Amino acid sequence: xxxxxxxxxxxxxxxxxxxxxxxxxxxxxxxxxxxxxxxxxxxxxxxxxxxxxxxxxxxxxxxxxxxxxxxxxxxxxxxxxxxxxxxxxxxxxxxxxxxxxxxxxxxxxxxxxxxxxxxxxxxxxxxxxxxxxxxxxxxxxxxxxxxxxxxxxxxxxxxxxxxxxxxxxxxxxxxxxxxxxxxxxxxxxxxxxxxxxxxxxxxxxxx
Amino acid sequence: xxxxxxxxxxxxxxxxxxxxxxxxxxxxxxxxxxxxxxxxxxxxxxxxxxxxxxxxxxxxxxxxxxxxxxxxxxxxxxxxxxxxxxxxxxxxxxxxxxxxxxxxxxxxxxxxxxxxxxxxxxxxxxxxxxxxxxxxxxxxxxxxxxxxxxxxxxxxxxxxxxxxxxxxxxxxxxxxxxxxxxxxxxxxxxxxxxxxxxxxxxxxxxxxxxxxxxxxxxxxxxxxxxxxxxxxxxxxxxxxxxxxxxxxxxxxxxxxxxxxxxxxx
Amino acid sequence: xxxxxxxxxxxxxxxxxxxxxxxxxxxxxxxxxxxxxxxxxxxxxxxxxxxxxxxxxxxxxxxxxxxxxxxxxxxxxxxxxxxxxxxxxxxxxxxxxxxxxxxxxxxxxxxxxxxxxxxxxxxxxxxxxxxxxxxxxxxxxxxxxxxxxxxxxxxxxxxxxxxxxxxxxxxxxxxxxxxxxxxxxxxxxxxxxxxxxxxxxxxxxxxxxxxxxxxxxxxxxxxxxx
Numbered sequence: 001x002x003x004x005x006x007x008x009x010x011x012x013x014x015x016x017x018x019x020x021x022x023x024x025x026x027x028x029x030x031x032x033x034x035x036x037x038x039x040x041x042x043x044x045x046x047x048x049x050x051x052x053x054x055x056x057x058x059x060x061x062x063x064x065x066x067x068x069x070x071x072x073x074x075x076x077x078x079x080x081x082x083x084x085x086x087x088x089x090x091x092x093x094x095x096x097x098x099x100x101x102x103x104x105x106x107x108x109x110x111x112x113x114x115x116x117x118x119x120x121x122x123x124x125x126x127x128x129x130x131x132x133x134x135x136x137x138x139x140x141x142x143x144x145x146x147x148x149x150x151x152x153x154x155x156x157x158x159x160x161x162x163x164x165x166x167x168x169x170x171x172x173x174x175x176x177x178x179x180x181x182x183x184x185x186x187x188x189x190x191x192x193x194x195x196x197x198x199x200x201x202x203x204x205x206x207x
Numbered sequence: 208x209x210x211x212x213x214x215x216x217x218x219x220x221x222x223x224x225x226x227x228x229x230x231x232x233x234x235x236x237x238x239x240x241x242x243x244x245x246x247x248x249x250x251x252x253x254x255x256x257x258x259x260x261x262x263x264x265x266x267x268x269x270x271x272x273x274x275x276x277x278x279x280x281x282x283x284x285x286x287x288x289x290x291x292x293x294x295x296x297x298x299x300x301x302x303x304x305x306x307x308x309x310x311x312x313x314x315x316x317x318x319x320x321x322x323x324x325x326x327x328x329x330x331x332x333x334x335x336x337x338x339x340x341x342x343x344x345x346x347x348x349x350x351x352x353x354x355x356x357x358x359x360x361x362x363x364x365x366x367x368x369x370x371x372x373x374x375x376x377x378x379x380x381x382x383x384x385x386x387x388x389x390x391x392x393x394x395x396x397x398x399x400x401x402x403x404x405x406x407x408x409x410x411x412x413x414x415x416x417x418x419x420x421x422x423x424x425x426x427x428x429x430x431x432x433x434x435x436x437x438x439x440x441x442x443x444x445x446x447x448x449x450x451x452x453x454x455x456x457x458x459x460x461x462x463x464x465x466x467x468x469x470x471x472x
Numbered sequence: 473x474x475x476x477x478x479x480x481x482x483x484x485x486x487x488x489x490x491x492x493x494x495x496x497x498x499x500x501x502x503x504x505x506x507x508x509x510x511x512x513x514x515x516x517x518x519x520x521x522x523x524x525x526x527x528x529x530x531x532x533x534x535x536x537x538x539x540x541x542x543x544x545x546x547x548x549x550x551x552x553x554x555x556x557x558x559x560x561x562x563x564x565x566x567x568x569x570x571x572x573x574x575x576x577x578x579x580x581x582x583x584x585x586x587x588x589x590x591x592x593x594x595x596x597x598x599x600x601x602x603x604x605x606x607x608x609x610x611x612x613x614x615x616x617x618x619x620x621x622x623x624x625x626x627x628x629x630x631x632x633x634x635x636x637x638x639x640x641x642x643x644x645x646x647x648x649x650x651x652x653x654x655x656x657x658x659x660x661x662x663x664x665x666x667x668x669x670x671x672x673x674x675x676x677x678x679x680x681x682x683x684x685x686x687x688x689x690x691x692x693x694x695x696x697x698x
Contacts, residue, residue: 054626054672055665056633058644063665066657143536150538151634161540168548175549178541186536266595293598303593306691307612317597320607351690369597 001167001180008163009184015081015149015159020142022085027092031130032122034093035100045093052090058151060087065155080152088145095141099134100126132203139196143189150185160184214241215277217373217404218263223272225255225262232258234428236272240373243402247415247436250425251451256408257300259425260377263406264295276372293321296366300378302358304350310337310361311346314368322369329368336364340394356387360394367398374398376407412455416440424448479659483650490646491667497563497632497642502625504568509575516580518605527576534573540634542566547638563635567628574624582617583609615691622679626672633668643667 033045052060064083068074074082103126111121153161160181168177218240225233233255240246248256261267263274265281265288274282281291305313311333318329337343340360350358359379366374376395380388392414399405399418409415415422416436423433424445432445443449516527534542547562557565586609594604636644643664651660 051665051669054630054669056630056644056668058633059661059665059668062661063658066661070658147538150540153540154637161538161544164541164544168544173552175545175552178545178549182533182537182541182545185538185541186532189536190532264596266592289595289598289600289603291598292596297593297596299589299593299596301589303587303589305590305593305608305612307608307615307688316607317599320603321598349689349691365597 001171001173001176004167004170004177005160005163005180005184008158008160008181009188011077011157011159012146012149013188015077015084015152015157016142016146018081019084019088019145019149022082023088023092023141023145024138026085026089027096028127030089030093031096031100032127034097036118036122049090049093049097052087053094057084057087057148058154061151061155076152076155076157080155080157084145084148084152087148088141091141091144092138095134095137096130098137099130102133103129135200135203139193139200142196143193146189146192147185216241216275217244217277218406219273219275220263221273221275223259223262223274224270225258225267226270232428233262233269236425236428236430238423238430238433240404240406243404244420245399245403245405245418246407246421246423247419248406248408248423248425249410249412249415249451249455250431254425255428256425257377260297260375260406260408263375264292264297266292266297289321293317293369294372296363296369296371296374298359298362298366298374298376298379300381302350302355302362302382304353304358304361304365306350309347309349310342310353313350313361314365317365317369333364333368336367337361339367339397340364341390354387355383356390359383359391363391363394363398373404373406376405376409378408378410380409380411410455412440412452424451426451476659476662479654479656480663483654483660483663486646486650487643487663487667490641490643491671493640493642494629494632494644495671497567497635497640498625498628500564501567501571501628501632504564505571505575505624505628508569508572510579512572512576513579513583514605516576517583518601531573531576534570535577539566539570539631540637542570543634543638559635559638559640562638563632563640567632567635570631571624571628574627575621578617578620578624579613581620582613585616586612612691615686615688618683618686622676622683625679626675629671629675630668 030045030048033041034049037045061080061083064086065076065079068079068082107125107129108121111125112118116124149159150161152159153165156162164177164181167180168174171177216239220239221237223233223236224231236259238246248259250256258267262269269282272282273280276291276294279286281288305316308316311330314333314336315326315329318324318332319326324332334343334346337346340363342357342360342364345353345357345361350361353361363374363379379395380391383391388411392411395405395407395414396418407415407419419436421433422436422439424431424439424443424447426447432439432443432448439448440452443452512527512530515523519527543562543566546566547557547559550557590608590612591601591604594608595601599607632642633644635642636648639645647660647664651657654660
């Protein structure tokens with residue numbers, strides 16, 4: 001059973017990591033747009049976040065997979081990771097936005113007061129603080145994306161679930177196959193969230 | 208002070224002790240409470256007054272000792288504690304009104320849910336109690352819409368609604384802004400005049416002097432001294448009582464003699 | 473664009489049929505989840521120590537694994553040990569048990585957000601522990617949980633979108649059939665996305681209205697879910 005599933009583990013983890021990084025970049029950018037942008041940019045960023053969060057992730061995966069493959073020849077792995085990142089980006093937008101809004105206004109005033117430009121103040125003063133505030137929610141998002149990564153199954157990415165399905169078909173033992181996959185996920189989510197919480201404690205600063 | 212030999216006590220406390228873990232908080236406290244008597248318990252914070260009060264209606268279970276409510280020993284094994292509590296009203300320092308219920312709902316919920324009164328009767332009685340504390344006009348408001356003094360008056364009405372044999376007040380004015388204590392103390396004074404049996408933990412010395420039949424001074428979980436207020440406040444026998452009263456009345460702290468015990472509640 | 477509208481008109485009847493199934497699944501899952509989550513949360517907060525490990529195990533399994541794995545274990549795995557379900561039943565059971573785990577945590581949070589002094593005051597007027605929970609703690613907790621519960625409802629609409637993988641005839645299933653029949657995956661899934669958008673938007677509006685209606689002054693503390 002393990003020889004079927006273990007290769008999928010790596011795929012699941014890499015899809016998750018790519019999606020998280022992409023989602024993080026999109027999320028941070030969109031959050032800044034939502035808070036500091038001009039009305040047009042604000043509106044666009046807001047619609048992205050609202051629309052994507054209202055649609056099931058699996059639908060996003062399908063749409064992006066077909067749209068991407070209509071233009072360029074990309075592996076299902078990359079399309080899946082990008083789609084997952086695009087979806088996670090909407091959720092991370094809200095995480096970062098909440099964090100930015102939680103930073104007291106005085107911080108911006110003080111940064112401008114020592115002569116920083118608005119952009120510089122956002123980059124050097126607001127975002128570093130907002131990032132620390134956002135960490136608990138981001139840790140939660142890591143496990144959510146990890147679980148959502150099972151959805152790229154639908155476009156044929158050979159991650160854990162797809163592997164479990166092969167295993168189930170060739171061994172005729174679906175309970176063992178999917179049960180083992182479930183155990184892998186539990187171990188992954190538990191170790192990831194515990195490890196990240198430990199990291200968070202280490203780097204926590206008092207406000 | 209009323210004649211103790213003539214009346215049967217409402218409440219009799221015998222050798223009551225309470226400890227949390229290995230920390231003794233109340234040690235060997237005994238006293239009787241007679242019908243219509245108003246007892247004010249004073250003492251520095253952390254001397255077990257609140258714990259003692261919460262032992263009386265079994266919110267804390269005494270470690271040892273006995274409590275009798277009229278003739279029933281309520282500390283005996285097998286006693287239905289809920290039944291005991293409905294016969295004693297309790298007013299909390301932090302009011303503890305039920306946040307999801309209106310003023311009227313706060314007073315009726317015990318009558319309907321605990322005593323099984325029909326809603327109509329409960330509301331009628333509740334309105335009477337709210338009149339008594341001067342809160343009838345606010346019956347449709349929620350706790351969050353009331354001032355502290357108003358909340359506490361509702362708290363009193365809620366306790367009165369259960370027709371208690373004795374009312375317990377746990378520092379009823381300590382959480383209030385100074386300008387709001389008056390309205391609560393006035394209600395309590397009125398109750399005392401109407402003959403309610405009351406045990407009050409309080410720092411309001413003026414109130415104790417005026418309304419109490421007996422003042423109990425507690426220190427380190429023990430009763431240090433008790434007596435009628437005029438004697439307690441003018442000629443205390445115990446050195447510690449004298450010290451405490453001089454701190455309270457002059458507002459000047461003397462260096463504490465011995466340990467003051469620790470704050471447990 | 474014109475083409476898209478023509479396609480939409482053609483596809484909508486089928487898709488709406490699937491949408492009805494999606495909504496049934498959502499409602500069923502929420503009810504099952506409530507029936508599991510609320511008692512479980514009471515056990516978590518007030519229950520004996522002995523059963524806590526069992527509660528924790530349930531929560532870890534259902535919150536720590538993807539819904540898809542749960543669905544496949546129930547539908548493909550359990551028949552191996554003699555527990556066979558129809559597609560529909562498997563979908564209801566999986567979604568319901570999953571929602572139960574999340575709802576348990578929302579209820580637990582809400583119950584613990586009600587001050588301990590409320591129970592003390594309830595006991596002081598002679599209520600039993602059970603009466604205190606029922607008449608004082610739960611009514612407040614249920615109000616506090618509304619925002620988180622609304623989120624769970626919305627999330628559940630979206631979570632049902634994977635049951636097409638065991639061929640339950642929901643919105644996604646209809647979309648899959650239509651898209652392969654007409655070789656129009658992008659148009660189909662964009663249409664599906666629009667339907668979900670309308671559903672979620674409409675439900676959010678209704679839930680906000682309900683929240684405003686039920687609000688009690690001083691009891692609307694933000695208890696947001698995820």
